[in-house]
Amino acid sequence: MGNLPKNHSPEAMEEFFQSGPDPFKYQTDDHVARAEQYTALVSRHTKFGLARRLLDVGCGEGYLTHVLSDAAEHTVGIDVSQTAIARAKVAYSDLDEMLEFRQVDFLQLRTRKFDCLVLTAVLPYFDSRWDQFMVTVDRLLKKGGLVVTSFVSEGCVTDPWISRLEGDLLERVDTVEFTCNGLKHRAHLLRKK
Numbered sequence: 001m002g003n004l005p006k007n008h009s010p011e012a013m014e015e016f017f018q019s020g021p022d023p024f025k026y027q028t029d030d031h032v033a034r035a036e037q038y039t040a041l042v043s044r045h046t047k048f049g050l051a052r053r054l055l056d057v058g059c060g061e062g063y064l065t066h067v068l069s070d071a072a073e074h075t076v077g078i079d080v081s082q083t084a085i086a087r088a089k090v091a092y093s094d095l096d097e098m099l100e101f102r103q104v105d106f107l108q109l110r111t112r113k114f115d116c117l118v119l120t121a122v123l124p125y126f127d128s129r130w131d132q133f134m135v136t137v138d139r140l141l142k143k144g145g146l147v148v149t150s151f152v153s154e155g156c157v158t159d160p161w162i163s164r165l166e167g168d169l170l171e172r173v174d175t176v177e178f179t180c181n182g183l184k185h186r187a188h189l190l191r192k193k
Helices: 010-018 029-044 063-071 082-091 123-140 160-165
Strands: 051-057 072-079 099-103 114-120 141-152 170-180 183-192
Touching: 010 082, 029 063, 029 114, 029 141, 029 170, 029 183, 051 063, 063 072, 063 099, 063 114, 072 082, 072 114, 082 099, 114 123, 123 141, 123 160, 141 160, 160 183
Parallel strands: 051 072, 051 114, 072 099, 114 141
Antiparallel strands: 141 183, 170 183
């Protein structure tokens, strides 16, 4: 994996993606298996096993978004990196009807509501803008909608981000544990009250 930027600004993320294709090394069997865990989690908790509209926040080059599209009628992947989105659009251009990619900051996204938000490995990017982040989650997620989030759980008893997400807006309804690249992960599913 390339050196992750120390700051999470759009400029730093753009530079990170310009360092070469797949800087997160997501095109591996372990990461596909991780994506399939998220897809199964969403399918278990949606009517007929599909969300109508699913949003993958921080989608990068679209690898996870592509797998997640099996859990939704229409999937949108967003990222702040123009380079990452351009690569995703080329890689998955044959799926234009059900898979869409946009270069936009989640907090600036203006669109109709989603049934499911996927927030894997992006919560730290919103740490300094948490209140605005939660307002955006509320604005973009339908009542009863789902949020999927995950973190590396190796040596951790609790996920520090899950306690920030749970509260007046969201409640946890499921948790799964799995291994990816030799590390234990925990994925949580929350539902909007």
